[in-house]
Amino acid sequence: MNKLLFIAAFSLSAIAASAVDKDTTAVDTTFRFTTIKENIITPVKNQASSGTCWSFSAIGFFEAELLRMGKPEVDLSEMFVVHHSYIDKADKFVRMNGTSNFAGGGSFYDVMYTLQNYGIVPESEMSGLNYGEDKHRHGELDKLTRAYVDVIVSNPNKKLSTAWKAGFSGILDAYLGKIPTEFTVNGKKQTPFTYAQSLGLNMDDYVSLTSFTHHPFYSKFVIEIPDNWRWEESYNKGYTIAWGSDVSEKGFTRNGVAVNPEVKLTNLPGSDQARWLNISQKEMEEKIYKVKGPQPEVKVTQEVRQQSFDNFETTDDHGMVIYGTASDQNGTKYYLVKNSWGTDSKYKGIWYASESFVMHKTINIVVHKDAVPKEILKKLGVK
Numbered sequence: 001m002n003k004l005l006f007i008a009a010f011s012l013s014a015i016a017a018s019a020v021d022k023d024t025t026a027v028d029t030t031f032r033f034t035t036i037k038e039n040i041i042t043p044v045k046n047q048a049s050s051g052t053c054w055s056f057s058a059i060g061f062f063e064a065e066l067l068r069m070g071k072p073e074v075d076l077s078e079m080f081v082v083h084h085s086y087i088d089k090a091d092k093f094v095r096m097n098g099t100s101n102f103a104g105g106g107s108f109y110d111v112m113y114t115l116q117n118y119g120i121v122p123e124s125e126m127s128g129l130n131y132g133e134d135k136h137r138h139g140e141l142d143k144l145t146r147a148y149v150d151v152i153v154s155n156p157n158k159k160l161s162t163a164w165k166a167g168f169s170g171i172l173d174a175y176l177g178k179i180p181t182e183f184t185v186n187g188k189k190q191t192p193f194t195y196a197q198s199l200g201l202n203m204d205d206y207v208s209l210t211s212f213t214h215h216p217f218y219s220k221f222v223i224e225i226p227d228n229w230r231w232e233e234s235y236n237k238g239y240t241i242a243w244g245s246d247v248s249e250k251g252f253t254r255n256g257v258a259v260n261p262e263v264k265l266t267n268l269p270g271s272d273q274a275r276w277l278n279i280s281q282k283e284m285e286e287k288i289y290k291v292k293g294p295q296p297e298v299k300v301t302q303e304v305r306q307q308s309f310d311n312f313e314t315t316d317d318h319g320m321v322i323y324g325t326a327s328d329q330n331g332t333k334y335y336l337v338k339n340s341w342g343t344d345s346k347y348k349g350i351w352y353a354s355e356s357f358v359m360h361k362t363i364n365i366v367v368h369k370d371a372v373p374k375e376i377l378k379k380l381g382v383k
Contacts, residue, residue: 010251044349051104079128119192
């Protein structure tokens with residue numbers, strides 16, 4: 001197997017090197033998981049009906065980074081990042097005459113860019129719930145902002161007005177709240193910039209890693225996914241990790257487990273067998289893919305990863321936080337994953353993602369550069 005396949009996986013495995021031992025065992029009727037290593041994280045949050053996993057996961061990652069650095073627990077505002085990112089996204093969409101991506105999605109880099117260029121505020125200063133809801137519901141906001149920028153791009157006045165940006169910001173202010181300019185934390189007045197500086201996070205200390213063969217290894221390239229609308233580059237190649245992955249797979253269950261079953265569908269859906277059993281392709285696939293417990297998984301190679309990406313079988317669906325490792329009753333390795341779908345799930349918002357699933361379906365990871373082996377950093381040209 002190509003050694004380069006494991007660049008990202010090696011960084012993921014580095015979690016164990018700096019984590020805290022924990023002997024607790026979580027028991028499922030089908031899976032039995034034992035935690036091996038676990039880093040400290042902040043509580044699970046709920047993005048609810050919004051496409052803002054990128055903000056929740058990256059904010060959760062940086063909150064965990066502050067804990068790793070020995071700093072007090074903080075609760076940072078995801079919607080502060082969303083507000084700023086929407087404005088930047090709209091500006092780019094208009095400048096690109098409607099050809100760039102404009103939707104509720106985003107990337108980890110949007111959070112890093114915001115922290116570095118706009119600062120951050122506590123959740124208590126900007127919850128983003130200004131529209132009569134107690135949970136994030138962005139269906140109306142997403143459609144309204146898209147309709148707005150579509151009108152601007154159509155240029156009905158044959159010249160852009162000086163009011164369009166103020167109008168767009170007004171929509172965001174109405175739904176998410178106005179961006180705070182000054183607030184008090186622990187008796188001290190802060191601005192978003194001074195508060196971000198007080199946290200002590202340096203965005204230059206973090207790198208985005210990926211591993212695909214359509215670009216040279218150990219180089220930087222823009223991952224060709226719609227949500228990477230800022231066109232940020234990733235290095236083509238422990239600590240908590242911001243994890244961008246495909247969760248539309250049948251192996252990513254809604255019950256806290258993500259596995260990569262070694263299933264062959266040849267001659268099943270649409271075949272005589274399926275027809276005589278009077279079963280649809282969807283029903284057949286559901287029966288085949290039903291996750292009941294540990295089972296043989298795909299043996300992932302660099303070629304398998306690349307083929308899935310090129311065929312749009314691996315898609316950029318979701319951002320989460322990897323913070324530890326575990327094993328099942330057969331000794332198979334899993335990663336502990338903090339999700340942002342609330343705590344109403346089997347493991348209270350935590351997922352167990354198998355090593356095969358992570359190696360196969362990872363789009364990219366963001367990690368502190370100290371977690372990356374020095375020889376890899378040298379090849380990447382990172383100091």
